[in-house]
Amino acid sequence: MAFLKRIERVQPWLDACLPGRGAVCIDIECVRDRPEREVWICRLAGDAAPSAVVLGVFKPGSLETVNTSLPPGQAVAKCALAMRELPALGIPTPRVLGHAVIGEQAAVLC
Numbered sequence: 194m195a196f197l198k199r200i201e202r203v204q205p206w207l208d209a210c211l212p213g214r215g216a217v218c219i220d221i222e223c224v225r226d227r228p229e230r231e232v233w234i235c236r237l238a239g240d241a242a243p244s245a246v247v248l249g250v251f252k253p254g255s256l257e258t259v260n261t262s263l264p265p266g267q268a269v270a271k272c273a274l275a276m277r278e279l280p281a282l283g284i285p286t287p288r289v290l291g292h293a294v295i296g297e298q299a300a301v302l303c
Contacts, residue, residue, distance in 0.1 A: 199221045199223065199233075200218045200221055203218055203233050203248055203250075204217070204218055205295060206247070206248055206250060206293065206295070206300045206302070207220075207235065207237070207246075207277040207302070209290030209293030209300070210290060210293045210300060210301075211219065211290060211291055211302065212231045212291075213241075214239060214241045214242050215239040216237045216238075216241075216243075217237060217238045217239055218235045218236070218237060219236055219237065221237045222233070224253075229252050229254035230249065230251055231249070231250040231252070232247065232248070232249050232250075232252070233247070233249075234247055234248075243290060245257075246302050247287065247302070247303045248298075248301075248302050249269075249300060249301050250298060251268050251298060252263050252265060252297075253265055253297045264297075265294070265297065265299035266294040266299045268299065269294070269299035270292065270294055270302060271293075272301050273289045273292040274303075276288075276289045276303070277289055282286060287303035288303060289301060290302045290303060
């Protein structure tokens with residue numbers, strides 16, 4: 194996928210997960226691209242934006258083939274909740290910056 198196409202793919206998720214933060218993707222790498230899930234490492238620019246993030250995008254698919262057996266929106270909500278609770282138990286976990294649902298897909302940003 195061409196560089197600009199990749200940025201066009203993730204920028205709506207960045208805007209939805211970091212509303213009002215003015216985060217602009219300036220570099221991107223896809224580290225996982227499977228039918229039900231994509232994982233992107235993004236470098237961001239913007240005064241109120243973190244410098245680097247990991248974006249997980251959950252796509253609809255057969256509930257038998259995804260890890261959570263949940264549709265994307267519910268899977269992301271469960272993932273975000275777990276990632277917020279695990280540090281209190283002493284388990285090192287990436288910090289959730291936001292999550293969002295757009296259409297039939299959902300994403301979590303760490």
